[in-house]
Amino acid sequence: AQKITQTQPGMFVQEKEAVTLDCTYDTSDPSYGLFWYKQPSSGEMIFLIYQGSYDQQNATEGRYSLNFQKARKSANLVISASQLGDSAMYFCAMREALSNDYKLSFGAGTTVTVRA
């Protein structure tokens, strides 16, 4: 079964607007971590934000925030005030504590295109 589901293959957003990227996850492990990565066209994978399953507050990092809804098993990424440089592929990932290898499971990704 898919551990991470990203249902939006591609999205367009106007510059300066906010965009929400959906991510749902599947785990029975009470302890897990959720991550978002950005992959621009140059190919490198850039860490954006992390949310632990026991964190009480939603994570924020600059213009990135993670809308963590534990009961719904969703971890949506919100990018505020979009910039042209935000055009990239975005991956949601999860680490489960029960797997002592700390391997991350990745979703299929969402391509974001920011329009001027």
Place this chain on the structure above:
Amino acid sequence: DSGVTQTPKHLITATGQRVTLRCSPRSGDLSVYWYQQSLDQGLQFLIQYYNGEERAKGNILERFSAQQFPDLHSELNLSSLELGDSALYFCASSSARTGYGYTFGSGTRLTVV
């Protein structure tokens, strides 16, 4: 610079050949992960090493092998290459400092012709 070093950045080779991809993890990180990213398969986990020992194995073909050396750098060996092995190969390291999230290297883009 993420601190994870991957070489080479680009590699073009012929079918049937063998190549070695190299990765140095971020200073202090003991875990190294290898992933393959192709257009139709997304990010596929290949193998993980922790302090020189193989810790987990994913969808790694028998033609592929890896190891982690005492200085913690890792090598991924790909042999009898096929056109379908063309992909972006990432190495990543992790530690408790980042919630065990990955710090990725810049990747090696392998093209098999």
